[in-house]
Each structure stands twice: as C-alpha cells, then as structure tokens.
Amino acid sequence: MIDLLIRGAAVITPEGQQRLDVAVQGDKIAALLEPNTPTEAKEVVDATGKHLLPGAIDIHFHVRAPAYPVRGTWESETRAAAAGGVTTVFEMPISKPCCATPEIFVNRREQGKREAVVNFALYGAPGMLRAELVQGMAAEGAIAYKIFTTDPVPNRLDEFEGLCVPEEWQQLRALELVKETGLVTVVHAESQPLMNHYTALVKATGRNDASTHGESRPPVVEALAISKIATLNDLVGTKLHIAHVTSKHALQTLRKWQGHQDISGETCPQYLLFTEQALADFGSYAKINPPLRTPSDIEALWEGIRDGSLISVTTDHSPFTVEEKERARADIWAAPPGAPGVEFLVPMMLDAAARGLVTLEQAVALISSNGAKRFGIYGRKGLIAKGADADLTLVDLQAKTVVDRAREFSQSRNTDYFFHGKTFQGRVVRTIVNGKTVFLDGEVLGKPGDGRFVRP
The missing domain is CATH 2.30.40.10 (Urease, subunit C, domain 1)
Structure with a gap:
C-alpha cells in the first residue's frame, strides 16, 4: 500500500x-x-x-529573516509560497547582517529548517572577497551566490555588506572566487556610475514624484552593467545569471553574450504585466529595482521568454510594511524598493498559457524545470518522474x-x-x-x- x-x-x-x-x-x-x-x-x-505540474521553484525570493519580522517571517512568506503552488524558494542573502559568512549562513539555514513551510535554498554573498568565506558557504550548501553591481543602500550597510561590488575589480574577484566553487553567480546588474549621472540630472530639477524613479535608472543603466560583467566573465568563465531583466535594451545585450559564455537570464511577473504607469498609479507601492518599463519592453521580454533568451520567470518577492511604503509615498527617493508576489507566479503563468503567450509546457519550464537545471537540483526537483x-x-x-x-x-x-x-x-x-x-x-x-x- x-x-x-x-x-x-x-x-x-x-x-x-x-x-x-x-x-x-x-x-x-x-x-x-x-x-x-x-x-x-x-x-x-x-x-x-x-x-x-512539478512544484514551482521561485529562484529569486526574499524573507530577510531573522531581520525585520514585521515585514515577514520564514513561516508567513513560505505559507504564501505554498498557497501559490511554489514548493521551493531560493532565499537571497539580504538580511541583517548580510549572509556573507559561513556562520551567518548556518544560522539562516537552521532557522529556515525550523520555520519554513516549503523547501528552501540559500544564496551566499561573496563580496567580502575572501576565499575561505566563499568556500565555507559552498561547503554548507549554498545554492549559488548573488552580487549587486551597485553601492549598498544608504542606512542599510550591514544588510548589503558582502553583496555590493560596484568596482570592476571587485566584480572580477567575486567571479573568480565563485568559479572555484562550480556554482552560479547571480547578478543584480545596474551601472552605479551611470545611475549616479542620471540621478543627479533628475534631482537637480527638485522633483520627487514617482516617475523620477525610472528616469534615474533608464534601461541603458541595466544594459551597460550586463555588458561589463559579461566582459569581465570572458576572463573567468564562471556560470553567470542575470537577475530580473526588465528591458529590451538589457535583453539585447544579454543575447550578444549568449553562445559565447555560460550566461542566462530571468524576468519577473511585474515586468511582464506592468508598465511605468503603475508608478503613477500606485506610487511607492510600485517602486522596484530595476524599475518598470514600457509596453515595448514588455513585448520584448515575452519574446525573450519564447526564444529561450530568458530561462526563468521568478518573483523577486520582497515584503515591506504599509508604514514603510506610506512614509515615503510623497518622496519616491525615500521609498524602499520591493513588492510581494510569490502567491501569483503560478496563476500568472497559467493565464499566460491560456492567452497563448506561451504553451503550458513552456510555462512549467519557466517556473520550475529550467531553474532546477540551472542551479543543479534537476532530477530531484523540477520534474515529475x-x-x-x-x-x-x-x-x-x-x-x-x-x-x-x-x-x-x-x-x-x-x-x-x-x-x-x-x-x-x-x-x-x-x-x-x-x-x-x-x-x-x-x-x-x-x-x-x-x-x-x-x-x-
């Protein structure tokens, strides 16, 4: 029986x-x-x-536990995952402190074991640029590593210590260290110098309305960062994955490198469904990084999904409180970036299949199988066999x-x-x-x- x-x-x-x-x-x-x-x-x-379907795997997810339980906990956010048909989440290293050492990694892992309702994996942050730390997290079971090519968020330095590597030499060293583990480097790709330039131009006008967010981080900021990290990776040859691709320009840049090195990309439901108009409609509640784009960018992203340039649709589930969003509603510069979404990854992709944007089999690959293959868990997860x-x-x-x-x-x-x-x-x-x-x-x-x- x-x-x-x-x-x-x-x-x-x-x-x-x-x-x-x-x-x-x-x-x-x-x-x-x-x-x-x-x-x-x-x-x-x-x-x-x-x-x-094989259980959905959300390869880009934030709880931040044990920091900020008022925003969400392992239990609350993995209950949401369960309700959305997501059976495994890949938790990003942003926490307080950042998950950049084996000791912090183990603490987060053990807390997840006690509290998570669905399966979970953990990213490490390699930006301390110390081989023993990177190797130590790999030994403890890191699924991959994450870096930002931007400065840390002001007033949240400890949450991003070891995660942000804005200088090219730092990025190169991080790629070299991760290469030794055989794991994937996931990149939040935005060029800090170019973003500084556009931000200064917008702030000089004195504006703080919602539309300034997109103007301060236009698509070229994202595309340039992808090109730079891929150029550096030509020297290293590590496995590279670009997080939350948002624009036609960024996608075109990603495609230029595919076939020449081991590089993949993902996008998220919010970039496939919403334009920059949502910032005008919802204000700080629609502030995410990188920003929402245009209808033509949405069209390009769907084409990138269909042709395989983008291998995964993932949520970047990022909970904050109403109080945090409301405090900054009149000043978009002060608003924390992020929004929840893990409960609707599967329904959104089922709907896309119903509308003929993808086949059901493609939808399953995008929310389960492809991520499992990319991060080395396929065979156990991501398939029914x-x-x-x-x-x-x-x-x-x-x-x-x-x-x-x-x-x-x-x-x-x-x-x-x-x-x-x-x-x-x-x-x-x-x-x-x-x-x-x-x-x-x-x-x-x-x-x-x-x-x-x-x-x-």
Whole structure:
C-alpha cells in the first residue's frame, strides 16, 4: 500500500503531457502508472479534469529573516509560497547582517529548517572577497551566490555588506572566487556610475514624484552593467545569471553574450504585466529595482521568454510594511524598493498559457524545470518522474484566480498593489511538498518545519 495516489490528472512530464496516475511513497514519486491501474493507497486524490505540474521553484525570493519580522517571517512568506503552488524558494542573502559568512549562513539555514513551510535554498554573498568565506558557504550548501553591481543602500550597510561590488575589480574577484566553487553567480546588474549621472540630472530639477524613479535608472543603466560583467566573465568563465531583466535594451545585450559564455537570464511577473504607469498609479507601492518599463519592453521580454533568451520567470518577492511604503509615498527617493508576489507566479503563468503567450509546457519550464537545471537540483526537483521528490502542484485550468489582498497569506499582503483586483485564468488547487499536502482549496495546511533545506 502506497501513501498517496493522484488519479486522473493530465501530468506534465519531461516527455510532455500525459494522462497518468501518480503514486507517492513517503517523500518520493514511487511510480507513474497507466490510468486506473489497480493500486491500494492510504489517500486517493481524484484529479480528473485537472493538471499536475512539478512544484514551482521561485529562484529569486526574499524573507530577510531573522531581520525585520514585521515585514515577514520564514513561516508567513513560505505559507504564501505554498498557497501559490511554489514548493521551493531560493532565499537571497539580504538580511541583517548580510549572509556573507559561513556562520551567518548556518544560522539562516537552521532557522529556515525550523520555520519554513516549503523547501528552501540559500544564496551566499561573496563580496567580502575572501576565499575561505566563499568556500565555507559552498561547503554548507549554498545554492549559488548573488552580487549587486551597485553601492549598498544608504542606512542599510550591514544588510548589503558582502553583496555590493560596484568596482570592476571587485566584480572580477567575486567571479573568480565563485568559479572555484562550480556554482552560479547571480547578478543584480545596474551601472552605479551611470545611475549616479542620471540621478543627479533628475534631482537637480527638485522633483520627487514617482516617475523620477525610472528616469534615474533608464534601461541603458541595466544594459551597460550586463555588458561589463559579461566582459569581465570572458576572463573567468564562471556560470553567470542575470537577475530580473526588465528591458529590451538589457535583453539585447544579454543575447550578444549568449553562445559565447555560460550566461542566462530571468524576468519577473511585474515586468511582464506592468508598465511605468503603475508608478503613477500606485506610487511607492510600485517602486522596484530595476524599475518598470514600457509596453515595448514588455513585448520584448515575452519574446525573450519564447526564444529561450530568458530561462526563468521568478518573483523577486520582497515584503515591506504599509508604514514603510506610506512614509515615503510623497518622496519616491525615500521609498524602499520591493513588492510581494510569490502567491501569483503560478496563476500568472497559467493565464499566460491560456492567452497563448506561451504553451503550458513552456510555462512549467519557466517556473520550475529550467531553474532546477540551472542551479543543479534537476532530477530531484523540477520534474515529475519516478524517484523524483514528491513536490507537486495540482491546478485547475478552467477555474479563475481572483486576487483579493485581504485573503493573501503574505505578511506584506496590504502592500500588494500589483496583483490586487486582477483575475488570472487558472487556479492552484493543491500544493504537495515532500509528499505532504501543505495547501488545499484556499487553506494552508503546512506547518513550520515541513520545508527542507535544498543544496545543489
């Protein structure tokens, strides 16, 4: 007798969509069976008319724990992930202090083990530029490393110490150190000198309205930083991944290097759905870095998704409080950048498939399989196959997701001005993590500790 049998679903497998029964034993997929194969199970889920996907993997996610629990905690934000069909999150190193040493890494890992409802991996920050620290975090299980090519945020220096490497020599050294681990370097790519130039021009006008945010960080700021880091990487040859690509110019620059070195890119739902008009509409609630762009940039990003230039759609889930956003609503320069979104990655991509922007199989690759492959966990995660981890997302393509922030699970729900009021075609019905149902029909059933630490 097996633990769980999911009957009658259209299953998205590496070979394509198939009508199968999926048997789960413990935390693994035990078998893929022909429909209605006689099987005894402790629990049977009738998934007729629904689709079973490999659990979504959000490769760009922020909790910041143990810092700022008022914004969100491991428990609150991974409950939100579970509600959104996300079974694994990759937590970025911004915290207080920044995750730049093995000791800090271990503390964050152990806290995640105690509190996370879904699986999690941790990035390290290599910007202290010390080999023993970078190697130490790799030994403790870092999934990858993250750098910013910008200065640290004023008044948040300890959160970014070891993460920000604005000087070219620092970037080069960070690439060299990460190369020795065999892991990926993920880059927040914006050119600090050019950003300084544009910011000075805008501030000289005395303006502080929302539109100044985009004017101070135009697409060339992003494109130049991508070109610089890729040029440096020609000397090193490490695996490079560009975070949250936002613009046609940045995408064109990324494409120039693809085929010449091991470089990939991602984008996020907010850049695929919203233009700079959202800043005028929502003010500080729509401030994110890099900024929102134009309709032509959105069109270019979708084309980059379809042609494979961008391998992943990920959320950059970044919770803040209403008080923090409201304090800066009249001064966009002072507003903290970031917004929640992990609950709507899967519905948004199901909706994109329903609208013909991508196929369902492409959507699954973009939110699960491709990230698993890029970061060295494919085979265990990112696919439905015998022996793989039983991380599964059951969805109903005929149902709709109607977003009401009052019903969201993120602690930062009231700052959700992006998704509130939107309707997506497709709905997450059940989320299974390590063989256990952690979300079912609108209710989070998972408990702290259900999530496990994921290493490459």
